[in-house]
Structures are given as C-alpha cells and as structure tokens.
Amino acid sequence: MSASSKKATGNVSLARRAWSIRRHALNMGKVQGQGYIGQALGVADVLAVTYFHALNYRRRDPEWEDRDRFYLSVGHYAIALYAALIEAGIIPESEIGTYGMDESRLPMSGMAAYTPGMEITGGSLGQGLGIAVGAALGLKRKGNPAFVYNMLSDGELGEGSTWEAVMSAVQWKLDNLIAVVDFNNQQADGPSRDALATEPGTEQGKWAAFGWHAQEVEGNDIEELVKAFDRARLLSDRRPRVIICNTMMCKGVPFLEEREKSHFIRVEADEWTKALAHLDGEMPP
Ligand SMILES: Cc1ncc(C[n+]2csc(CCOP(=O)(O)OP(=O)(O)O)c2C)c(N)n1
Ligand SMILES: [Mg+2]
Numbered sequence: 279m280s281a282s283s284k285k286a287t288g289n290v291s292l293a294r295r296a297w298s299i300r301r302h303a304l305n306m307g308k309v310q311g312q313g314y315i316g317q318a319l320g321v322a323d324v325l326a327v328t329y330f331h332a333l334n335y336r337r338r339d340p341e342w343e344d345r346d347r348f349y350l351s352v353g354h355y356a357i358a359l360y361a362a363l364i365e366a367g368i369i370p371e372s373e374i375g376t377y378g379m380d381e382s383r384l385p386m387s388g389m390a391a392y393t394p395g396m397e398i399t400g401g402s403l404g405q406g407l408g409i410a411v412g413a414a415l416g417l418k419r420k421g422n423p424a425f426v427y428n429m430l431s432d433g434e435l436g437e438g439s440t441w442e443a444v445m446s447a448v449q450w451k452l453d454n455l456i457a458v459v460d461f462n463n464q465q466a467d468g469p470s471r472d473a474l475a476t477e478p479g480t481e482q483g484k485w486a487a488f489g490w491h492a493q494e495v496e497g498n499d500i501e502e503l504v505k506a507f508d509r510a511r512l513l514s515d516r517r518p519r520v521i522i523c524n525t526m527m528c529k530g531v532p533f534l535e536e537r538e539k540s541h542f543i544r545v546e547a548d549e550w551t552k553a554l555a556h557l558d559g560e561m562p563p
Pocket of ligand 2: 431432433460461462463464465470
C-alpha cells in the first residue's frame, strides 16, 4: 500500500474499511428486509479504495470547491454509497435505522438533494458519464485541480448515451476524468455479457479503441485496485481513464454469493442475522 493511502486511512486498513462498508449496508438492508444489497457487498472493496485511498475530500465540508467529485450514475446503488459515506463520517451512523423511511435522508433510490455527499441523482441509467464529462470540462476551464470519478454499472454500457460521453471525453482531452465500472456481469434480467456481448475483443479493448487509458482489474482485490487507482491518477498523458472492476455480487457473504439472481434481493429476518454474524467472524485487522 502506498504512503498516500496510509495517510487517507489513518491506522485503519482498507480491508477493514471495506468490511465496515459491507456491515453498514447489511444493517441498512435489514431495516427494509430487501434491497440492492448484492451490489453493495460486491462493490465495497472498490468504494473503500475510492473513499479511503483515492478521493480528496473534507469530511466536515462535503461541498469544498476543490474536492474530487464522485458521481454515482447507478441510483439503485445508493445503499452502497450511503455505506461508504457513513464510514467516511459524512453521514452519521445513527441514521442507518431510517434507511428507506419517509423523511429519511437515505431513500432507497439515491437523491442528491437529500443526502450529503451524494453529488448527482442517478437512476436513469446511462446519464452519469455525460454529467461527469460536463463537470470535468467545467473544472478544467476554471483551473480547478479536482478529479471527477464516475461509477457506472455494466448495465450502463448498453446505453448509447454512455458511448457519446466516452467520445466527448476524448474530444475534450479530459485527463481529470476517471470512470470506474462495476462489472458484476449482472443486470436485472441476467448476465450482462448475454444481454449485449462485447465480442470480438474485450471491454478494456473497447474503451482503449475509443481513446481511453483502460485498465481491467479484479474488483474485489484491494491491492490491485490501489495500483489501478494510482496509475489512473498519476498518468501523464491527456486521455480520460477507465478502471473496469470485475466484481462478484454479494461478495463476503457466502450463502448470498451462491444466489443465481441478485439484482434485488429479499432476505429473511434470520438470514440478516446470519449474514452479519458471518461478517463479524471475518473482521480484518
Ligand atoms: C434508462 C434506464 N433503463 C432502464 C432502467 C431500469 N433498470 C434499473 S436497474 C437495471 C439494471 C441495469 O444493469 P446494472 O446496473 O448492471 O444492474 P445490477 O448489476 O445492479 O444488477 C435496469 C434495466 C433504468 N433505471 N434506466
Ligand atoms: Mg451489473
């Protein structure tokens, strides 16, 4: 792990951060008995590296002008982002019990106006990267050194608007833009690769062919993620960058990992207890 990641995480390891993100997500899911828990468990390692290694932000001043922006395109991943924002100290842990309730700042589908640290309202899939392109261009023109990170899902790679944004980012030489794809190979109806195949070639090859600096990594391997995030940030050419993260839905809770379909899951009351007990038994140092 690099020195900068130690600075960002204090004495807490990134593995422990990811573990806590999973735990916060399960505790929120438990409130409603259902939700997009598979995504939160799957992307927890990526979010730990994002929030505790890569992003520059101020916990007590989430709107600090020079902060790096993190744009979540996938509104239904809100539970994952809330878990990261709770771990980052931007949302108090005491709000977990309000998840999905009327008047809560943590609605099941993310709303930027409700939640500190949630920069955009995603959910209409395929819009996030276009918003990120506009923001990256605006920051550049203002001379602001911040980076824009956009987390998008593999399902969003089937949207034409995503590829318009991909081309625009190259046109504008947005070297302050980093796309992070959560490639869990799942969509609402089944595997993404069955919905719109990438062949011939690979996902990485496709982004590279459009002119992006493209990396593909094991998205549940923290060391690999740290290296890829560092490389994306420190690159000295003027291309936008993408990190395609191959993740496993429900990662970290074996009996949920085995489920064939995890887009939206219902979990019995005793299973939440079982899932949390499993995590408790695996707490990293
Ligand atoms: C433009 C648009 N079309 C359709 C939907 C409905 N929808 C919500 S989630 C989802 C699945 C998209 O794939 P992905 O984000 O990869 O799903 P996951 O990995 O979370 O299962 C769809 C089609 C939407 N929100 N926006
Ligand atoms: Mg998916």
